[in-house]
Structure formats: structure tokens, C-alpha cells
Amino acid sequence: MSRASMLAARLLLLALALGLWEALPRLGWVDDEILPPFSAVFVTALQLLQRPAIHGDLVTTGLQLGAALIISVPTGVLLGILLAENKRLAQVCEPLLYFLFSVPKSIFLPLFILTLGISFWQKVAFGCFSTILIVLMSATAAVRSVREEHVLTARSYGATRAQITRHVYLPSMLPVLLEALRLAVIFSTTAVVLAEMYASRSGIGQQIASWGESFMMRQLFAGVLIVSVTAIVINEFIRWIENRCSHWRS
CATH class of the missing domain: 1.10.3720.10 (MetI-like)
Incomplete structure (x- = not known):
């Protein structure tokens, strides 16, 4: 599903939910003092x-x-x-x-x-x-x-634990x-x-x-x-x- 279709589906679902919220007390199906x-x-x-x-x-x-x-x-x-x-x-x-x-x-x-x-x-x-x-x-x-080969490569080049954390793990x-x-x-x-x-x-x-x-x-x-x-x-x-x-x- 494309991004535009996903956005449209979300907006439609939101409109249906808000419409139902508006309709229930207006139609008297729920007491408007409660909802x-x-x-x-x-x-x-x-x-x-x-x-x-x-x-x-x-x-x-x-x-x-x-x-x-x-x-x-x-x-x-x-x-x-x-x-x-x-x-x-x-x-x-x-x-x-x-x-x-x-x-x-x-x-x-x-x-x-x-x-x-x-x-x-x-x-x-x-x-x-x-x-x-x-x-x-x-x-x-x-x-x-995290791929183990990335960590092993960094260690083979003498990277410290802090450098591995910063340049391998975090990205x-x-x-x-x-x-x-x-x-x-x-x-x-x-x-x-x-x-x-x-x-x-x-x-x-x-x-x-x-x-x-x-x-x-x-x-x-x-x-x-x-x-x-x-x-x-x-x-x-x-x-x-x-x-x-x-x-x-x-």
C-alpha cells in the first residue's frame, strides 16, 4: 500500500470514529451527560x-x-x-x-x-x-x-568498545x-x-x-x-x- 493510500485509510478510519462519537449522543443512543x-x-x-x-x-x-x-x-x-x-x-x-x-x-x-x-x-x-x-x-x-561481521571488522581494525558502540551499534x-x-x-x-x-x-x-x-x-x-x-x-x-x-x- 502506498503512503498516500495509507494516509487516506487512516483519515477515513478517524472520520468514521469521530462520526460515530458525534452520532451516538445526538441520536439518543447514549446519554449526552455521560458521552x-x-x-x-x-x-x-x-x-x-x-x-x-x-x-x-x-x-x-x-x-x-x-x-x-x-x-x-x-x-x-x-x-x-x-x-x-x-x-x-x-x-x-x-x-x-x-x-x-x-x-x-x-x-x-x-x-x-x-x-x-x-x-x-x-x-x-x-x-x-x-x-x-x-x-x-x-x-x-x-x-x-546488528550483523556480527560488522562488529568483527571494526574489532579487526582495533576499534575500542566505545568506538564500536558509536560507529557500529548506534547507526x-x-x-x-x-x-x-x-x-x-x-x-x-x-x-x-x-x-x-x-x-x-x-x-x-x-x-x-x-x-x-x-x-x-x-x-x-x-x-x-x-x-x-x-x-x-x-x-x-x-x-x-x-x-x-x-x-x-x-
């Missing part, structure tokens, strides 16, 4: 974006998300490379890593709150914890996918790492917003939780829409970079 029409939610989102307080909440969430990604992505990549190069270490650690990956991270959130309170860094730490494993495992798989791993980064954005966004909803003084997650508790459904869905659109834009930007680097797979 407001999309048009009403969209207008509410535009109104919310004009409020300075919402700008502050979005900036707070964005800073927490950015800090979590800046810490977790490089750390996960380096640990993934270390794990892939050391078979004994991998045999010891991988069972524990798979176990932690399979456990819902939300059950650890109270532990982060008890340890770090409801501070900025509590959200960052929980975002890192929820993100670093997917990056680590993706980096490990990416290193193992070969980049498309896979960009895909992992897209997943990291999703995981980290979910974790940060969840932490804000659970216990926070600021942030868009705290606002969404407040609207839900007050049964302000238009504001609730508008907040979710704002977060979703922002995450989609970031995701598609990374996908664009990933497509530009796709020739490095060969």
Missing part, C-alpha cells in the same frame, strides 16, 4: 486552551514527561547494550526484567508516593520506571540484530531505537498523567481527575483529547524521523 458529542468536546477543548491555568498544567506535565524521557531513554539504551554484550549477565537478569515488564506498573505508584511524596520528581521517577524497561529490552534486541540500532522511543513516549505519558491523577497539585492529569470527580464530562473528555492529540503529534513526528532513517536497516 458528550465530539463537536461539544472539541469546542470545550478550544476554550480550555485559552485559559492560562491550563497552559501552566500542560507545561508542568510536559516538563515531567521530558525529564522522564531524557533520563530513561539513554539509560535504557546503555543498559540494553551492556546486557546484550554480556551473555552471563543477560541470563541472570532477563527473567527478572521479563517479570517486571509483565507486572502492571500502576501497582507500584503508591510506593513512589510514599517514598518521594507528590513532588515533581515523583512523577519523573514513576515515568522513568514505566518507560526504561521497554527501552532496555528494545535496545537489547537491536544490539543482537544500525537507530531505526529500532526510534521505534522504541515512540513506545517510550506512550508509556511515559500514560505514567506521568496517571501519577498526576492519583496525587498531584498541578498538571493536566490532576485537572482530568478533578473534572471526573465533579462529573464535568465535557471538560474530562476535552482534557483527554488534548493529551491524546499531543501524544499523537509527538508520535508521528518520531515516525517521520524513523521513516527517514529506514534505509539504515539494510
Whole structure:
């Protein structure tokens, strides 16, 4: 399927989903107090974006998300490379890593709150914890996918481990790492917003939780829409970079 056809199919699917969202409450099949029409939610989102307080909440969430990604992505990549190069270490650690990956991270959130309170860094730490494993495992798989002859050639020319990592591993791993980064954005966004909803003084997650508790459904869905659109834009930007680097797979 061509790129234009793929884009058209995605836009058609999006139009059908939004049309169904608009039609269900308009036709009375769903109570509009529970599920407001999309048009009403969209207008509410535009109104919310004009409020300075919402700008502050979005900036707070964005800073927490950015800090979590800046810490977790490089750390996960380096640990993934270390794990892939050391078979004994991998045999010891991988069972524990798979176990932690399979456990819902939300059950650890109270532990982060008890340890770090409801501070900025509590959200960052929980975002890192929820993100670093997917990056680590993706980096490990990416290193193992690098052609062995490339590594052997570099070693035969006397390349150090740091040079091999920089000039062999990272270029070969980049498309896979960009895909992992897209997943990291999703995981980290979910974790940060969840932490804000659970216990926070600021942030868009705290606002969404407040609207839900007050049964302000238009504001609730508008907040979710704002977060979703922002995450989609970031995701598609990374996908664009990933497509530009796709020739490095060969």
C-alpha cells in the first residue's frame, strides 16, 4: 500500500470514529451527560486552551514527561547494550526484567508516593520506571540484530568498545531505537498523567481527575483529547524521523 493510500485509510478510519462519537449522543443512543458529542468536546477543548491555568498544567506535565524521557531513554539504551554484550549477565537478569515488564506498573505508584511524596520528581521517577524497561529490552534486541561481521571488522581494525558502540551499534540500532522511543513516549505519558491523577497539585492529569470527580464530562473528555492529540503529534513526528532513517536497516 502506498503512503498516500495509507494516509487516506487512516483519515477515513478517524472520520468514521469521530462520526460515530458525534452520532451516538445526538441520536439518543447514549446519554449526552455521560458521552458528550465530539463537536461539544472539541469546542470545550478550544476554550480550555485559552485559559492560562491550563497552559501552566500542560507545561508542568510536559516538563515531567521530558525529564522522564531524557533520563530513561539513554539509560535504557546503555543498559540494553551492556546486557546484550554480556551473555552471563543477560541470563541472570532477563527473567527478572521479563517479570517486571509483565507486572502492571500502576501497582507500584503508591510506593513512589510514599517514598518521594507528590513532588515533581515523583512523577519523573514513576515515568522513568514505566518507560526504561521497554527501552532496555528494545535496545537489547537491536544490539543482537546488528550483523556480527560488522562488529568483527571494526574489532579487526582495533576499534575500542566505545568506538564500536558509536560507529557500529548506534547507526544500525537507530531505526529500532526510534521505534522504541515512540513506545517510550506512550508509556511515559500514560505514567506521568496517571501519577498526576492519583496525587498531584498541578498538571493536566490532576485537572482530568478533578473534572471526573465533579462529573464535568465535557471538560474530562476535552482534557483527554488534548493529551491524546499531543501524544499523537509527538508520535508521528518520531515516525517521520524513523521513516527517514529506514534505509539504515539494510
